[in-house]
Amino acid sequence: MASRIDVSVEHKHLPPPEGGKRNPNTCPSCASHYRDDELDASLWVCRHCGHHFPMRARARIAQLADEGSFVEQAADLRSEDPLDFFDLRPYTERLAEAELATGLGEAMVIGEATLDGHGCELAVMDFAFMGGSMGSVVGEKFSRACDSAAERRVPLIAVAASGGARMQEGILALMQMPKTVCAAEDLRDARVPLVTVLGHPTTGGLLASFASLGDVLLAEPGALMSFAGPRVVQQTTREKLPDDFGLAESNLRYGHVDAIVPRPELRSTLARLLRLFDRGE
Amino acid sequence: MASEAELRLRERLGKLRATRLLGRTGLSGELERLQRQLDLLAAEPTDEEIWRSVELARHQDRPYTLDYVGRLLDDFFELHGDRTRADDAAIVAGLGRLDGRTIVLVGQQKGRDIKERTRRNFGMAFPEGYRKAMRAMELAERQGFPLVSLVDTPGAYPGVAAEQHGQGGSIARSQATMARLTVPTVACVIGEGGSGGAIALALSDRVLMQEHAIYSVITPEGCAAILWRDASEAKKAAAAFKPDAAHCLELGVIDGIVPEPAGGAHLDHEEAARLLGASLREALEDLDGIPGEELRRTRRAKFRSLGVFA
Numbered sequence: 274m275a276s277r278i279d280v281s282v283e284h285k286h287l288p289p290p291e292g293g294k295r296n297p298n299t300c301p302s303c304a305s306h307y308r309d310d311e312l313d314a315s316l317w318v319c320r321h322c323g324h325h326f327p328m329r330a331r332a333r334i335a336q337l338a339d340e341g342s343f344v345e346q347a348a349d350l351r352s353e354d355p356l357d358f359f360d361l362r363p364y365t366e367r368l369a370e371a372e373l374a375t376g377l378g379e380a381m382v383i384g385e386a387t388l389d390g391h392g393c394e395l396a397v398m399d400f401a402f403m404g405g406s407m408g409s410v411v412g413e414k415f416s417r418a419c420d421s422a423a424e425r426r427v428p429l430i431a432v433a434a435s436g437g438a439r440m441q442e443g444i445l446a447l448m449q450m451p452k453t454v455c456a457a458e459d460l461r462d463a464r465v466p467l468v469t470v471l472g473h474p475t476t477g478g479l480l481a482s483f484a485s486l487g488d489v490l491l492a493e494p495g496a497l498m499s500f501a502g503p504r505v506v507q508q509t510t511r512e513k514l515p516d517d518f519g520l521a522e523s524n525l526r527y528g529h530v531d532a533i534v535p536r537p538e539l540r541s542t543l544a545r546l547l548r549l550f551d552r553g554e
Numbered sequence: 555m556a557s558e559a560e561l562r563l564r565e566r567l568g569k570l571r572a573t574r575l576l577g578r579t580g581l582s583g584e585l586e587r588l589q590r591q592l593d594l595l596a597a598e599p600t601d602e603e604i605w606r607s608v609e610l611a612r613h614q615d616r617p618y619t620l621d622y623v624g625r626l627l628d629d630f631f632e633l634h635g636d637r638t639r640a641d642d643a644a645i646v647a648g649l650g651r652l653d654g655r656t657i658v659l660v661g662q663q664k665g666r667d668i669k670e671r672t673r674r675n676f677g678m679a680f681p682e683g684y685r686k687a688m689r690a691m692e693l694a695e696r697q698g699f700p701l702v703s704l705v706d707t708p709g710a711y712p713g714v715a716a717e718q719h720g721q722g723g724s725i726a727r728s729q730a731t732m733a734r735l736t737v738p739t740v741a742c743v744i745g746e747g748g749s750g751g752a753i754a755l756a757l758s759d760r761v762l763m764q765e766h767a768i769y770s771v772i773t774p775e776g777c778a779a780i781l782w783r784d785a786s787e788a789k790k791a792a793a794a795f796k797p798d799a800a801h802c803l804e805l806g807v808i809d810g811i812v813p814e815p816a817g818g819a820h821l822d823h824e825e826a827a828r829l830l831g832a833s834l835r836e837a838l839e840d841l842d843g844i845p846g847e848e849l850r851r852t853r854r855a856k857f858r859s860l861g862v863f864a
Contacts, residue, residue, distance in 0.1 A: 350864070360781035361781065409860075409861030440780065442771075444805060444807050445861055445862060447771040451753055451857040454757065454857075455853075478749075478750055480722030481721070482726050484722075484726075485726035500721040500722035501721070505712050528720075
């Protein structure tokens with residue numbers, strides 16, 4: 274008796290292969306598969322369905338900054354391990370591994386740049402570095418980016434992609450929330466604009482600190498932007514979650530974000546804002 | 555571990571010892587308090603002691619915000635509602651007199667019986683609660699009243715409606731509001747200082763913690779569920795991220811530890827209130843006379859300096 278022909282490979286709800294690891298270049302929404310260079314060329318957006326793949330910090334900077342204009346700052350800052358934190362593995366080992374895997378010293382890259390000829394400061398997060406979690410270095414880099422922007426009187430563009438605070442730094446990770454809030458307030462007092470771009474995901478302590486304090490808040494399509502993640506909400510409340518729970522689209526409807534900007538239009542949108550904010554000083 | 559906090563305390567202690575010889579009054583209490591903090595620092599808490607603090611911080615008989623308000627403030631007038639949508643009973647805000655001067659108080663409130671717990675939502679605020687707090691903070695600013703916050707929450711409420719009403723943004727704006735104030739601000743963690751829900755009320759000039767309070771980035775259970783993939787490893791998680799007062803003081807996250815009656819605040823509410831009152835008064839006196847602009851600048855500089863990196 275012939276067994277039934279397996280047609281599941283053609284099904285878009287294909288369960289992830291054993292181990293639960295999905296190929297990162299396979300679109301989770303329509304299952305189209307791409308090579309790295311194809312995704313690079315399309316700004317890591319699925320050409321078929323428009324799904325936004327996670328985008329690395331360097332690639333974002335290449336997209337946003339005028340060619341050759343980006344000058345990185347504070348690249349040598351590294352996390353310490355104030356708590357000697359050890360869960361299943363030591364924190365220092367996780368840090369070293371993240372640096373090897375991503376080629377980045379931390380989950381945020383900052384520097385000065387021009388965008389369409391307008392001077393600006395960039396602070397760009399990278400989810401690939403320990404889930405973009407905010408520890409002391411991310412807080413310090415954001416704080417310095419604020420100072421650099423205020424000093425040069427150019428807008429700060431912060432691109433968030435983070436699961437929240439970095440648990441391995443304990444209470445000091447929580448303190449990065451008030452730290453970035455104070456930095457953003459100092460920037461505001463200097464009357465220098467802050468534009469935040471919320472990528473997928475921007476959750477927890479990130480959403481509850483500087484990411485929400487932009488003078489203008491932009492979000493990428495489909496980005497999860499919630500204080501508590503859907504799993505936590507589901508487990509705590511046993512509520513039925515709406516299909517678009519915490520997504521950028523729902524946040525736009527409830528008034529928490531100014532616009533949803535697809536990645537191919539992000540650069541031109543930011544250029545428009547920089548032009549509008551330019552007081553010809 | 556001779557940390558910076560320890561050195562600072564030793565220095566202040568030395569100065570005080572010297573001034574006592576001059577016969578100044580009211581210093582012996584201060585001396586005793588500092589000596590006790592030094593002892594706490596010198597004896598680093600064991601994993602067992604950390605877990606005991608977690609249990610005491612959540613003890614059902616522990617005094618809550620209104621227990622202290624009733625004992626410390628005269629003529630407390632509670633403010634209700636965020637003027638937009640609702641009144642969130644998980645946060646209490648109001649005006650009261652402390653030693654004959656008006657202050658504004660904000661704080662999370664838990665409930666003691668099932669009905670009250672439900673009404674107070676276990677001290678887990680919605681955005682409406684933080685908006686009420688912000689309204690009270692702005693009132694303090696307009697009238698020049700000091701702001702006292704009492705922090706006691708497992709965290710901000712994780713619910714669908716809370717997200718729809720902007721939980722993340724309201725926590726961020728509550729911190730930003732505190733960063734803008736030019737009046738003296740003192741916060742004390744009196745139980746659980748749970749994550750974003752706690753820091754929303756604690757961006758203050760002076761941040762205190764009661765001896766057995768905890769202050770943390772995530773609950774021990776939450777941390778265990780994520781890093782150990784098993785919520786029952788909470789004890790291990792707490793030992794790893796060290797939410798106890800002594801460690802928070804050592805890391806420079808808080809400015810002082812408020813002693814509790816022997817065995818914990820739940821055993822003697824009167825004495826716990828007396829000790830808390832003394833610390834709050836001392837912190838407020840410390841801030842008296844500092845110009846508002848300087849308060850704000852110093853407060854921001856303090857928080858912007860927090861973190862450990864190379």
